[in-house]
Amino acid sequence: MTRHTADDDERGESNGTGAADRTTSDVDGNGPAERPATDGGVESATGGSDSMELDPDAYDPVDVFPGGDLDLREGADSCYKCTSCDTSCPVAEVDDEFPGPKFQGPEQWRLKRKDDHDIDESIMSCSNCMRCDDACPSSVPLSQMHNEARGQFVEEQMEKLSxxxxRNRILANYRTSARLASMFPKTASFAMNFGPVRWAMEKTMGIPKERDFPEFATETFREWWKARGGAQVQNPDKRVAYFHGCYSNYNTPEVGKAMVRVYEHFGYEVMVPPQGCSGTPMFANGMLKDARRHAETNVENLVEAIGEGADVIASCTSCSMSLRQEYPELFDIHGIEDLSEHTFEALEYLRIHEDLDGELAGSSLADEQSFAYHAPCHARNQGLDRQAVETFRDVDGVNMEDVGDSCSGISGTYGWKEEKYEKSMAIGEEMFEHMEAAEGDVGMTECPTCAMQMEHGTGYEIKHPLQLLEETVVA
Structure with missing residues (x-):
């Protein structure tokens, strides 16, 4: 796994060196390696084009592009225009005006190295699903290029009073809105879904009235954690630091509770450090300064937990992707590589360190249940797209059906924008059809926004794999 990092906040733009290789799920313990960029050229040592003898010592390097800490020349040069990224892009499939990942990545990177060239505004139509990373046979750092270009566009070209x-700033900083709403959760849940309010939000802010806002929990996960007295298992030899993220804290604390109970069942001491947002919605909206602010908080507190012998686990695949890949690609913060190396998705970690097959071999559900499982795009990018199906396939009373490799379409905040709503639903159509054709009428996924889209498109109840694991090994 190769990554290059830099501090883009101090420069006010992203301009520097990046990763050529992407994050995978083969957790082998090897640290990231740096690959030098290949930038520059040579002048004739004699000054003539017909020279027969050249003195290599007289060659002077020529910087073709302006220098900087985030020089993505090597990754851009690896692109040989096979268009695998374009054909895998769910947005390009439904939006004829979107130029696709190849333009948004290496082609735009070359263009934006010229001082007189602006970032194309179509970069804001990229949903940040990151499927292009997974599709590229040359390990071009496409999503990193997209994130940097989007950040530069928002910082330098977007009208701040528009x-x-x-709207994008509010969506990107969902944690702030959720924290305020959680003070009066029932009132907020009613108001946010009240017809006239939804109509007004679409007309004034461009948030589609068709979307149902998720309900806010009457007791957040962190409130529950504090009320129970924190960790119930003390084990300095088996510790994990739980990165619950915004949604499991404010909207679905049952996922966080299931995670805690499952891990304690396996003898782990669970730590819940102070934390901010993972930054995923901020990356998708080009709010890199906001993302860095949260990243600094997360790196500081999670690295402290790592120093106490813990690995970091996340129940949301977008959160684990952010900590593992996007942080070290975009920010130069002390300890950020340690956090990347020690971060895992929650079910993934148990599959690595525990005998889940043995634990589940004799288990069964009292009532048979059938699930239509959707692997989020950010799970696929980490190589985790089959983990839930493989984990539960031999459990008596569980029928787990994979509904295919299509994107759900919501991609975080993408589907929460009025101008993107119809495209979001068109992307998700294949998933909806596969879910409705599946035997079960309960959906399953590790991503909270994919869960929103699955429920929105089918009406099915949606569960997290950790909730099913709690039913099978803890109950």
């Missing part, structure tokens, strides 16, 4: 900017 409705689009204000």
């Amino acid at each position: 409705v689009e900017y204000v």
